[in-house]
Amino acid sequence: MTQHLRRLWLTLLLLLVLLAIEFGVSFLPLDRAARPLVLIPAVLMVGAVGTMFMQVGQGPTIVRLFATSGLLWLTILLGLGSLDPMTRTDYHVQDASPK
Amino acid sequence: MSETYLPHEFQYSSARHQAETAISGMWLFLATEVLFFGALFLTWIYSRHWNQAGFDAGAQQTQLAIGTINTVILVTSSLVYSAGLAFIEVGNTRRLIQCCALAWMLGLSFLILKFGVEWYLDFSAHLFPGPDFAISGPLSGGARLFFVFYFVSTALHGLHMTGGLVLVGWIILRAQRAEFSSAYFTPVAVVGLYWSFVDMVWIVLYPLIYLVGRGS
Numbered sequence: 001m002t003q004h005l006r007r008l009w010l011t012l013l014l015l016l017v018l019l020a021i022e023f024g025v026s027f028l029p030l031d032r033a034a035r036p037l038v039l040i041p042a043v044l045m046v047g048a049v050g051t052m053f054m055q056v057g058q059g060p061t062i063v064r065l066f067a068t069s070g071l072l073w074l075t076i077l078l079g080l081g082s083l084d085p086m087t088r089t090d091y092h093v094q095d096a097s098p099k
Numbered sequence: 100m101s102e103t104y105l106p107h108e109f110q111y112s113s114a115r116h117q118a119e120t121a122i123s124g125m126w127l128f129l130a131t132e133v134l135f136f137g138a139l140f141l142t143w144i145y146s147r148h149w150n151q152a153g154f155d156a157g158a159q160q161t162q163l164a165i166g167t168i169n170t171v172i173l174v175t176s177s178l179v180y181s182a183g184l185a186f187i188e189v190g191n192t193r194r195l196i197q198c199c200a201l202a203w204m205l206g207l208s209f210l211i212l213k214f215g216v217e218w219y220l221d222f223s224a225h226l227f228p229g230p231d232f233a234i235s236g237p238l239s240g241g242a243r244l245f246f247v248f249y250f251v252s253t254a255l256h257g258l259h260m261t262g263g264l265v266l267v268g269w270i271i272l273r274a275q276r277a278e279f280s281s282a283y284f285t286p287v288a289v290v291g292l293y294w295s296f297v298d299m300v301w302i303v304l305y306p307l308i309y310l311v312g313r314g315s
Contacts, residue, residue, distance in 0.1 A: 004185045012178040019170060026310035032151050035311045045302045049174075053181045053295040062123045070130030074137045081141040085148040 011052040018045045105282055118285040125289045129296050136300050139252050143307050146244045153241015156234060158312025160226055160242075161249065165217045166309040169209050170301065176205035177298040180267070184291050190281035192274055199271045202294065206264050214257060221246075245312070252304055259297045266290045 022041035030037065050056045056067050105114035147154040183198025225233040227250065228243040270290050273279065279287055 001185065001189050005182060008178055008181050008185065012174060015174045016171065019167075019174070022306060022310060023167060026306070026313045028314055030314060032155065035155075035314070038310050039303075039306050042302050042306045045174075046299050049177060049295050049299050049302065053177050053298075054292055059122055059126070060119045062119075063126045066123065066126040066130045070133035073130070074133050077134065077137045078141055078144065082144050082148075085145055 007052065011048055014048055015045055018042075018048070114283070118288075121285050121289050122292070125292045129292065132296065132300075136255075136303075139248075139255070140303065140307070143248055143252075146241075146248060147311075150241030150244055153234075153238040153243075154245045155241075155312030156238040157226075157242035157245030157249070158308065160224065160234070161309050162217045162220055163309050163313065165212055165220075166305055169212050170305045172205050172209050172212070173298045173301050176202045176209075177295045179205065180291050180294050184284070184287055187274075187279050187284045187287050188281060192277060192279060195279065195287065196271055196274045199267050199274065203264060203267045203271065206260055206267065206294075210257060210260055210264075213253060218253075221249075249308055252308070256297070256300055256304060259300065263290075263294050263297050266293060 018041040022038060022045075025041070026038045050067070056064060107114040107117045111117040111120065179198050180202040183195045183202065186194035186198060221227065225231050226246055228246045232239065232243060232246075234242040267290060270287055273286065
């Protein structure tokens with residue numbers, strides 16, 4: 001019991017450290033296109049909440065299946081959805097409308 | 100007490116089977132919620148990609164201090180609820196009630212800060228993307244898109260938080276009636292999953308709203 005509570009407190013500490021890193025990194029003068037890298041600590045925080053607070057690893061196998069499926073479909077949704085904006089090349093077209 | 104002697108509904112082979120089904124059901128629901136919020140995250144990717152300067156100009160108008168305090172509040176409430184679950188696993192109902200009450204108050208503080216203070220400041224600063232929107236010029240379109248994302252995502256998250264508050268309140272009431280013990284605490288675990296999930300969503304929304312556009 002005490003050990004479990006200690007693990008929970010350590011998780012909170014980890015979350016706050018990651019939050020502080022995320023907060024600090026957001027003020028770095030990164031290129032506008034590279035700024036979504038600020039999200040990396042957030043992804044780690046989500047992992048910490050999932051494993052320590054929601055204990056995804058300790059449930060029955062079907063729980064892990066549902067959690068993995070959710071992540072898989074999210075990856076497909078964001079991956080396929082981002083494909084167009086990330087790969088399209090825009091060519092500047094001069095305005096040809098009559099003056 | 101052996102689980103064999105625990106009461107369970109007729110369709111389950113044991114109380115453990117019933118508990119695992121309830122927990123699996125909540126995880127299945129959360130998997131659908133991931134897709135629900137996933138569409139919102141995709142709109143962020145799409146809108147920002149085509150309007151980076153305006154989108155970031157909008158993000159710079161947000162209340163960073165309130166957003167950061169709210170993030171600390173939510174992760175703390177997740178910890179407190181998880182501690183309550185750990186306490187009921189060893190049969191300590193009094194501590195469960197205390198933890199749930201604290202988690203409930205932290206959740207309420209989040210909503211007050213978000214909708215009572217932050218939204219009020221946003222509306223006062225004319226940041227609602229209506230006719231008197233504060234940001235004009237070439238960045239106006241992107242900034243408007245940002246604030247559409249901001250208001251929709253925080254409203255949806257707030258609705259989920261409100262649902263979570265109702266559920267945590269329901270757990271407190273049931274715990275006060277001594278309905279939970281070290282042998283039976285499935286509803287506490289199921290509501291805990293939902294509460295932590297709502298926290299997870301905010302952990303992702305926080306950098307999308309307040310941080311990514313901040314330093315550019």
